[in-house]
Amino acid sequence: MIKDIRVTMMTTIDDDGTLRSRPMVAQQSEFDGDLWFFTWIDSPKVDEVKEHHQVNLSYAEPDDQNYVSISGTAQIVRDKQKVHELWSEYLATWFPKGKDDPNIGLIRVHVTKAEYWDSPSSAMVHAYGY
Amino acid sequence: MIKDIRVTMMTTIDDDGTLRSRPMVAQQSEFDGDLWFFTWIDSPKVDEVKEHHQVNLSYAEPDDQNYVSISGTAQIVRDKQKVHELWSEYLATWFPKGKDDPNIGLIRVHVTKAEYWDSPSSAMVHAYGY
Numbered sequence: 001m002i003k004d005i006r007v008t009m010m011t012t013i014d015d016d017g018t019l020r021s022r023p024m025v026a027q028q029s030e031f032d033g034d035l036w037f038f039t040w041i042d043s044p045k046v047d048e049v050k051e052h053h054q055v056n057l058s059y060a061e062p063d064d065q066n067y068v069s070i071s072g073t074a075q076i077v078r079d080k081q082k083v084h085e086l087w088s089e090y091l092a093t094w095f096p097k098g099k100d101d102p103n104i105g106l107i108r109v110h111v112t113k114a115e116y117w118d119s120p121s122s123a124m125v126h127a128y129g130y
Numbered sequence: 131m132i133k134d135i136r137v138t139m140m141t142t143i144d145d146d147g148t149l150r151s152r153p154m155v156a157q158q159s160e161f162d163g164d165l166w167f168f169t170w171i172d173s174p175k176v177d178e179v180k181e182h183h184q185v186n187l188s189y190a191e192p193d194d195q196n197y198v199s200i201s202g203t204a205q206i207v208r209d210k211q212k213v214h215e216l217w218s219e220y221l222a223t224w225f226p227k228g229k230d231d232p233n234i235g236l237i238r239v240h241v242t243k244a245e246y247w248d249s250p251s252s253a254m255v256h257a258y259g260y
């Protein structure tokens with residue numbers, strides 16, 4: 001389930017308590033409990049994540065009646081080797097200077113809970129973390 | 131934009147600080163700054179919303195490259211007249227006993243900020259609330 005996800009909406013808590021979300025591309029790597037995202041080191045969400053570690057990743061596919069909520073704690077990781085390991089060419093859409101841009105960092109989300117729904121009337125199914 | 135939304139992911143803050151989201155059907159009514167959702171009065175999200183008013187509504191349509199983040203404050207409303215006014219037959223999928231079930235309530239989300247993205251590389255566009 002989590003493996004198929006590409007673009008998720010990442011919700012963070014702003015400094016005034018507001019909940020904000022934005023589209024983020026989840027990186028494809030062996031799922032070991034963590035999900036990885038590329039980010040600019042100086043972006044607002046990096047400040048938000050440093051202040052409030054709790055994030056939510058949501059994924060909705062109305063056509064397939066497939067909805068996922070992933071709760072986790074986020075951490076900013078500056079690791080050149082990991083950036084190189086996870087880099088794919090399509091990331092150039094958001095990071096045009098490529099993987100060696102010093103302002104690129106990673107957000108690691110440690111998954112604490114995942115829930116999903118797979119039909120309009122389905123009660124939620126606990127998938128992970130209980 | 132907000133008018134077209136049907137199923138959104140609503141993110142709330144759990145009592146232990148965890149961010150959880152779940153699919154919710156936004157009701158179609160004249161948009162005046164508030165969005166309305168049906169809920170069971172005794173559901174966990176009602177407790178979460180009473181404790182932490184801040185919520186996020188996200189909406190993702192990857193096929194159309196359309197992503198929306200709506201920040202707002204939520205309030206539980208028990209108002210039979212409003213329930214009747216907003217009720218549609220398809221809600222019976224989730225509320226089989228119909229609009230007169232005493233356990234049905236409403237969540238009113240007062241929108242404080244909305245942001246959207248309309249192409250893969252788009253910088254976010256502030257749509258409302260600035």
Ligand SMILES: Cc1cc2nc3c(=O)[nH]c(=O)nc-3n(C[C@H](O)[C@H](O)[C@H](O)COP(=O)(O)O)c2cc1C
Binds near residue numbers: 007037038045
């Ligand atoms: C489809 C799509 C995918 C995106 N993926 C990423 C991403 O992987 N990393 C990223 O930093 N921004 C990505 N963005 C841009 C973010 O949504 C956001 O606008 C930007 O990161 C600034 O967010 P912030 O102001 O909340 O920090 C993507 C935008 C779209 C439309």
